[in-house]
Amino acid sequence: MKTIIFTILFFVLFAGSMFAQDYATEKDLAKIEIVRQKFLRSTSNFEKAQLAMELSTVYRLIVDNENCKKYATIAINLSKNFRAIDKNSRLHLQYKEILAKAIENYGATLAFDDATKANDTLQVSLQLAKEIGDKKGIAMVNYSLGLANSFRSNTLVAIKYFDTALVLFTETKNKTYIGNTLFNLSLEKRYLGMYGDALEYSIKSLKIAEEIKDTLLITNSLLANGFNYMLAKNFPEALNEQKRALLFFQMTKNDNGLATAYNDMGTTELNAGNLDSALKYNKIALEIRKKLNNANEITISYNYISQILRKQGRFKEALAASKKAIPYALKFGDSRFTMDTYLETGDTYVELGDYKNAVINYNLAYDVALKNNSRNYQAAALVQIAKSYYKADNRNEALKNLKLADQIVQLNDFKNRRRIYKTMTEIYVKNNDFKNSFENQVKFQQMNDTMNVIEKAEKITSLTQKLIYENKHSLQKASQDKEIAIQQSQIAQQKFMRNLSIVGLVIGIILAVVFFIRFKEKRKLNIELEKTLTDLKVTQKQLIQSEKMASLGELTAGIAHEIQNPLNFVNNFSEVSADLLAEMQQEINKGNYAEAKELLKDILQNLEKINHHGNRADAIVKGMLQHSRSSTGKKELMDLNSLCDEYLRLSYHGLRAKDKTFNAMIKTDFDESIGKIMIIPQDFGRVILNLLTNAFYVVNEKKHLNLENYQPTVSIGTRNEDDKIIITVNDNGNGMSPEVKAKIFQPFFTTKPTGQGTGLGLSMSNDIISKGHNGTLTVDSKENEGTTFTITLKKENT
Amino acid sequence: MKILVVDDEMDVKTLFEQRFRKEIKNHDLEFQFAFSGEEAINFMKDHEHEAVLILSDINMPGMSGLVLLKHIKENYEKPPPIVMMITAYGDSENYNEAMKLGADDFLTKPVDFAILKEKLKNFMS
Secondary structure (H helix, E strand, O other): OOOOOOOOOHHHHHHHHOOOOOOOOHHHHHHHHHHHHHHHHOOOHHHHHHHHHHHHHHHHHOOOHHHHHHHHHHHHHHHOOHHHOOOOOHHHHHHHHHHHHHHHHHHHHHOOOOHHHHHHHHHHHHHHHHHHOOHHHHHHHHHHHHHHHHHOOOHHHHHHHHHHHHHHHHHOOOHHHHHHHHHHHHHHHHHOOOHHHHHHHHHHHHHHHHHHOOHHHHHHHHHHHHHHHHHOOOHHHHHHHHHHHHHHHHHHOOHHHHHHHHHHHHHHHHHHOOHHHHHHHHHHHHHHHHHHOOHHHHHHHHHHHHHHHHHOOOHHHHHHHHHHHHHHHHHHOOHHHHHHHHHHHHHHHHHHOOHHHHHHHHHHHHHHHHHOOOHHHHHHHHHHHHHHHHHOOOHHHHHHHHHHHHHHOOOOOHHHHHHHHHHHHHHHHHOOOHHHHHHHHHHHHHHHHHHHHHHHHHHHHHHHHHHHHHHHHHHHHHHHHHHHHHHHHHHHHHHHHHHHHHOHHHHHHHHHHHHHHHHHHHHHHHHHHHHHHHHHHHHHHHHHHHHHHHHHHHHHHHHHHHHHHHHHHHHHHHHHHHHHHHHHHHHHHHOOHHHHHHHHHHHHHHHHHHHHHHHHHHHHHHHHHHHHOOOOOOOEEEEHHHHHHHHHHHHHHHHHHHOOOOOOEEEEEOOOOOOEEEEOHHHHHHHHHHHHHHHHHHHHHHHOOOOOOOOOEEEEEEEEOOOEEEEEEEEOOOOOOHHHHHHOOOOOOOOOOOOOOOOOHHHHHHHHHHHHOOOEEEEEEEOOOEEEEEEEEEHHHO | OEEEEEOOOOHHHHHHHHHOHHHHHOOOOEEEEEOOHHHHHHHHHHOOOOOEEEEEEOOOOOOOHHHHHHHHHHHOOOOOOEEEEEEOOOOHHHHHHHHHOOOOEEEEOOOOHHHHHHHHHHHHO
16 A cells, blocks of 8 residues: 655654753752842842843743743843943943843843844844954854744854854854854754755764763764764764763753653664664653653654554554644644644544545644644645545545645645646546646646756755765764874883883884884885986986987988989989990990990999999988987097088978978088098987978978068088087078077977977087087077077087 | 970989980980079070970979979960979879979889880970
8 A cells, every 4th residue: 555655844853953951950940049039139230230131141041931031121121221321431331241141131032932023132232242342242142143043944044143153152262152053053054954064063063062071062962963964864873873862861860861862763763764663762752751741842752653653554553643642732832743743643544544534634734724824734734635535536625625725835835736736637537627637737747847856956965965974974084093093002102111111121122123114214215216216317218219209200201302312313323324234235246445435434433323322322211210219429430511411401301391382592501621520420410400400490480471582591501610610500580589599498498389399409409519529509599580500519529 | 305404413414314325316305404493494594485395303402393393384385395393202292283383294203214205205296
């Protein structure tokens, strides 16, 4: 059988925020009596006001609202004329303080009857406290305002006041109220459905409560923790906290607290689906509450018991329980408890198939709702009535009630509206009224969609909160574990130190061990440092290699072209030589020796040419290999001019191959007197190549500006001077600004677009010339005119 | 008929003279050589009214063969000189560019002189 479970939300939420209020003990009452006697005997207006205010404060703390209000009113009347007293006198201020506090007490008690009035009254008190500049007073009024707004279910406003109070209490180091404010913030966050935040606050308040040994706050925090864990669906942790609270209450013999703890444990078990345990705990709570005769709490227990029994299919027992709840609910006077109880009873009658009695109970709930102007309870009751009639096959009555419900229901009460339209649709179908059935189906669908969205949002919120909760929990656990570990290590250390002092000899050994460990640690650090250094060196090498490969890529096309040219000659000169030999043979046969001699000259010349061009191709390939190979770092005797010429061709054709539109005039001015000098060929070649490709790049850039009469030109020259050799690479590009010029030798500096240059070329070139060849690489540049790089090598080094 | 060979490689002259040894001897062909695009243009100015066939390299420092081709085809309408391009870059991009500019033929290095002779014969007749 499908169980209809009518959601009774109110008492569930209420139970969670209901805490073991430590009502006045006899000691408290005795103390109060002494103050009261003093008040009655006093003849001084000021003293009377002071004592009345104190009495109202004490009564407020023991939740004796009537006496609190009575003495607050006396204090207000006795101090309200303070403005007549000299503004600068101490008395003026003291009266003002009494008035502020008395108004606050009065306002706080009002919260129980009329939260709006309470709020207004408290605002007056806040204004006075601000005028006095009394931080403690302002903090207290904010706290009271938080509570008053909490009563009005004005959660967000309440949080705002509690937050302000928390800051002020922290500043004034009022630990008791820091704890209480944290606890209240925990409750408000829970009402918002933010269980993770709620848990964070209740954990904090528990910590403070334990610090200041405030039993009431400890147990309240434990119960709040328990409830928050339960809402976050961590049932074992919830029960754990609730059982801790239970122990406290057993020690302090606080029956009220015991009942609350059992109640909460029952709720946890109910949510965890352990119906038997849930029933057991709720029954214990009920027994204690009956002894204490707390009407509202007895109602709650009976309602829980009824709900559990109904879930277990024990309808008659459930009915008995909810029926017993009714007189208590009526006695307590909160309409929501009464309505919930009637609805609960009605639900059980439906389960029993007794629709007549179900309708009677739902109608009772409806009447209470009507009297209290609660539209959602009215709608809910009417839907249940309609459903009962529908089940009893009285479709007309059912429709009548549904239509009424449709008129009453609030637009944003999607849950009840969905119920209304769904039931209406079903009835119209049964009546063969398809037009109305369709209309309601559409409405139902709309409600359903809305509800789905809301439910999904709720689910997301709950999931998020669960995540927050889990994070906080693990953090808390981690810090606990850490503390335990520290404590243990401290204990171990202490033990260790004790033993150490007994056996003097051991000290020496220990010290040796310590030093050895230190040494090992240092060595480990050194090894790690060395490893880092090695890694860095490897990375650097890879970077240099990649820079080389990048320039090689630029060259490959040029190299291919450069090889084709000598190959063209090698092939053709060898072929033509074969022809010439054949011709020569013929001439010899004819006896034309003069002619044959001519041919022989040509053939010899051709062989020379074949050799020359073969060598050329060989040099290109070798150059390419040299360029890609890691440098030997050894100086060799090289023909500087031919090396420059080779790289000039390579870079020019390389660029040409990449960019067909590229072209430039090349000017060479080689001083033939230089001959061979000692250089590191791979490294030096790389420098020349780098300077040339840069030069070609800038003239090409300038050419793209389409300036009139611009002839891109790159020149390379060598000069043999007294004690030095100078190599210059010049371009007529756009030159560079002083800012750029200052940076060009820095590693990773590049003016090329991202991805086109590594920014390492010139810094590497500079290193090669200065470190590898003991020379200098300098730059001279004029903006818009061009740049000249000059390599100067001392002859003694070459 | 005059044939102008344009290439920055000096040895081209020797090679052509040997390859076309017989043709030159019999005065079937007459070869002239220019070692840059600029030099070729000067030559054309001096021989404006003669029928000339041009064989040009593409990759030369300064004026490239393609620029030379464009210049010739734009400035010499009558009679239109025949221009054959010879290059180490046998890629389609070079080929298409040459054809777009009006080249009459396209050869790649290393040059196959048997084919070149055949082509020249066709252009002469």
